[in-house]
Amino acid sequence: MAEAAPDWWRTEFGPGYLALYDGFLAERTPVEVDQIEALLQLHPPRRILDLPCGQGRHAIELARRGYEVTGVDLSPYMLGVARERAEAGGVRVRWLAGDMRQPLPGETFDLVLNLFTSFGYFADEADDRRVVRAAASMLEPGGRFLLEVINGDRVMGNFQEREWFTVGQTAVIERRSLEQSTRRMVVERTVSSTNGDETSVHAVRLYSGLAVKTMLDAAGFGRVELYGDWDGAPLTPESLRVLAVGTR
Numbered sequence: 001m002a003e004a005a006p007d008w009w010r011t012e013f014g015p016g017y018l019a020l021y022d023g024f025l026a027e028r029t030p031v032e033v034d035q036i037e038a039l040l041q042l043h044p045p046r047r048i049l050d051l052p053c054g055q056g057r058h059a060i061e062l063a064r065r066g067y068e069v070t071g072v073d074l075s076p077y078m079l080g081v082a083r084e085r086a087e088a089g090g091v092r093v094r095w096l097a098g099d100m101r102q103p104l105p106g107e108t109f110d111l112v113l114n115l116f117t118s119f120g121y122f123a124d125e126a127d128d129r130r131v132v133r134a135a136a137s138m139l140e141p142g143g144r145f146l147l148e149v150i151n152g153d154r155v156m157g158n159f160q161e162r163e164w165f166t167v168g169q170t171a172v173i174e175r176r177s178l179e180q181s182t183r184r185m186v187v188e189r190t191v192s193s194t195n196g197d198e199t200s201v202h203a204v205r206l207y208s209g210l211a212v213k214t215m216l217d218a219a220g221f222g223r224v225e226l227y228g229d230w231d232g233a234p235l236t237p238e239s240l241r242v243l244a245v246g247t248r
Contacts, residue, residue, distance in 0.1 A: 001175055001177055001186070001188050002201045003201065004201045004202055004203035005201070006123040008121075008200075008201065008202050008203065009121045009122075009202070010074065012200060012202055013054060013075050013077070013078055014075065014077045014078070016191070016198060016200070018081065019193075020167055020172070020191055021167060022055065023168055024167055024168060025057055025116075026057065029058060032058065032115075032230070033058060033062060033065070035230035035231075036058075036113075036146065036230070037065075038230070038231075039146075039227070039231075039232055039243070039245070040111070040146065042111070044066035044067045045066060045067065046067050046068070046111055047067075047068045047069075047070075047108075047109045047110045047111070048062055048067050048068065048069045048070070048109060048110065048111045048112075048113065049069075049070050049071075049072065049104075049107075049109040049111070049112045049135075049138060050069060050070070050072070050113050050115075051072050051100045051112055051113065051114055051135065052072060052073040052074065052075075052100050052114070052118050053073045053082060053095070054073060054075075054082070054116075054118070055078050055081045055082050055085070056071050056078075056079075056082025056083075056085055056095070058113065058115060059071040059082065059093050060082070060085060060086050060089060060091050060093060063086070063091045063092060064091050069093045069094070070093070070094045070095075070104075070107075071093055071094070071095050072095075072096045072097070072098040072100065072104070073095075073097070074097065074098065074100070076097065079097060100114070100118075100131050100134065101122075101127055101130040101131050102130075102134060103134040103137045103138050104138060107138055108138055108140050108143070109138055109139060109140065109143060110139075110144070111143060111144050111145075112135040112138060112139060112143070112146070114131070114145070114147045114148070115148045116148060117148065117149045117204065119131065119147060119149050119207075121202075121203070121204060121205075122205075123203075125205060128205065128215070129218070129219070132145070132147075132215050132216060133219045133220075136219040136246070139248040140248070141248060143247070144245055144246065144248070145216070145221065145245070145246040145248070146244070147212065147216075147242075147243070147244045147246070148241055148242070148243050148244075149207050149212065149241065149242050150204075150206070150241060150242075151208075151209070151228070151237075151238075151240060151241055151242050152183060152205075152206030152208050152211070152242075153206075153208045153237050154238055155185065155206050156178065156180075156183065156206055157237060159178055160176065161175065161177070162174070162175050162176070163176075170191060170192070170193050171191075171193075172189060172190070172192075173189070173190045174188065174189050174190075175187070175188045175190075176188075178206075182205070183205055183207070184203055184205050184206070185204055185205075185206055186201065186202075186203045187202055187203070187204070188200075188201050189201070208242070209226045209235045209242045209244070212224075212226070212242055212244045213226060213244065216244060216246040219246070220248070221246035221247060221248060222247055222248065223247040224244060224245070225245045225247075226242065226244055226245075227242075227243040228240075228242070228243070229241065229243070230243065
């Protein structure tokens with residue numbers, strides 16, 4: 001099985017990613033934003049930073065609902081897609097190219113979002129901590145950071161080296177390896193479509209709720225709440241995701 005490049009995330013999120021996931025995610029987005037608003041008891045006007053924003057699906061929906069939104073991403077391609085979609089929808093979002101490990105100088109927000117397991121990508125775990133510290137530094141007093149990641153304890157406890165599934169009409173096969181000591185999972189993904197097979201390799205560090213809370217505590221968040229789902233359910237070893245809400 002191939003190894004993931006240390007900076008695989010620089011090239012992974014492009015046309016192939018959108019071809020596979022875009023339609024599926026578009027259907028989910030309004031419901032996910034409903035859930036964010038309910039969990040956080042969130043109402044406009046608020047200044048929100050979507051970090052990273054990808055193709056802008058959450059940022060655009062939030063702006064449509066009256067929030068003042070900034071979207072930051074490292075991928076020029078994804079930012080270009082986001083800009084085009086916002087313009088087509090008549091929605092105003094500020095789009096910026098940037099690295100989520102670096103705060104925006106002089107910028108503050110009421111809420112920083114890091115959603116859909118857009119975390120744990122870096123080869124060095126210290127870089128993950130930099131992401132959290134950057135988010136904390138850009139929050140107003142009382143501001144919140146919402147981090148959503150796959151539940152690492154569940155993945156490790158039910159680890160599957162090989163899995164086959166479909167996304168819409170597309171078949172996907174994943175081969176996985178797991179380094180227990182670093183909790184880093186490498187995934188070789190083969191997407192089969194009418195255009196043939198395409199294989200890519202990525203990696204993600206698997207975080208438990210406790211590890212996430214410890215990281216947010218160390219970054220200076222005064223209160224950290226953990227949930228196992230968007231309905232506010234408690235986090236358990238079998239929860240699909242870890243939702244952490246840190247209050248500055």
